[in-house]
Amino acid sequence: MAQFRAKKLDLGCFVNVRNIRDHTKRKVFAEHEAERQALRYIIRNTSLSQRARAQAQLQLTQMHCYTRSTQIKNRCIMGGKGRGIMSDFNMGRYQFRINALAGNIPGVKKASW
Amino acid sequence: MSVPRSRILDLAKVQCRIFSTIFNPEGLRLGNKVLRQRLKGPSVAAYYPRRVGTLKQLQKAYPGWETWDEKEEDRIEGLQVAKMRGKGAPKKKRTAAESKKLGKKKK
Numbered sequence: 697m698a699q700f701r702a703k704k705l706d707l708g709c710f711v712n713v714r715n716i717r718d719h720t721k722r723k724v725f726a727e728h729e730a731e732r733q734a735l736r737y738i739i740r741n742t743s744l745s746q747r748a749r750a751q752a753q754l755q756l757t758q759m760h761c762y763t764r765s766t767q768i769k770n771r772c773i774m775g776g777k778g779r780g781i782m783s784d785f786n787m788g789r790y791q792f793r794i795n796a797l798a799g800n801i802p803g804v805k806k807a808s809w
Numbered sequence: 810m811s812v813p814r815s816r817i818l819d820l821a822k823v824q825c826r827i828f829s830t831i832f833n834p835e836g837l838r839l840g841n842k843v844l845r846q847r848l849k850g851p852s853v854a855a856y857y858p859r860r861v862g863t864l865k866q867l868q869k870a871y872p873g874w875e876t877w878d879e880k881e882e883d884r885i886e887g888l889q890v891a892k893m894r895g896k897g898a899p900k901k902k903r904t905a906a907e908s909k910k911l912g913k914k915k916k
Contacts, residue, residue, distance in 0.1 A: 708860040719857050726850030733843055740840030765853070773857060786856060 700724045700762055709773035721767045728763035732756065 700720050705711065707719055738744060738752035761767055770781045772788035780789040785801060796804045818834055825832040831841050864878045891897050902908040 706860050708858040715857065722854045722856060726854040729848050729850040733846065733848070737840045737843040740838060740843055742838045742840075765849075768853060770856065 697760070697762060710776050712776045714778065715771050715773075715776050718769055718771050721762050724760070724762040725765055725768060728759065729765075732759065732763060735759075 697720075700723070701716065702720070702723075705716075707716060709715070735752045735756040739749050739756065741749070769778055770783055770786065771778050772781055772791055773786045774791040774795065775788055777788040777791070781787065782789060782792050785792050785795075785804075787795065792801070795801050797806065821834060822832050824830075831839060833839060833841075864876055864881075868874070868876055888897065
């Protein structure tokens with residue numbers, strides 16, 4: 697959503713609208729994580745009153761969808777792809793292959809035996 | 810040889826005090842597992858590399874230093890050329906009367 701997006705582009709990697717969106721979601725999630733965890737604690741605590749827990753449930757469901765961790769998806773930082781991402785390198789499999797063969801990724805070497 | 814329950818409870822209490830955990834001998838669901846979880850926000854938000862080392866940031870960090878921004882210089886030069894040809898941006902109208910005058914002229 698536009699209200700969360702940074703006014704100035706703050707991405708240093710491959711930029712397309714999906715990468716910007718995912719980046720925004722990550723920042724919003726980090727900002728609201730403590731609040732979400734507090735609400736989750738209230739909901740799970742059976743020693744609190746039923747009313748308080750129900751209210752916390754409502755509040756949690758009414759939070760913006762960008763504050764959810766499930767909205768976040770790893771995307772390729774070199775090409776913006778959303779599938780086949782190697783999370784160790786934050787790259788899609790083809791970009792990983794190209795960069796690894798070019799020697800841009802330290803410690804990665806083509807195996808041969 | 811059996812140990813009385815009260816003694817075991819005392820031991821559990823001391824254990825909780827030492828390791829700063831919640832004393833909960835009945836095993837009630839207090840939601841403490843949520844509080845035990847680490848916040849993963851910072852690591853999640855650091856997934857994409859940020860934009861760093863731009864000329865503007867350099868200028869801000871070293872105000873006295875002279876930097877050459879090729880793009881910006883090109884833009885300013887182009888503006889000057891446009892102004893000389895009479896194709897520059899019109900002057901900003903400050904009052905309502907001024908902007909009205911312009912509209913009448915067009916007719």
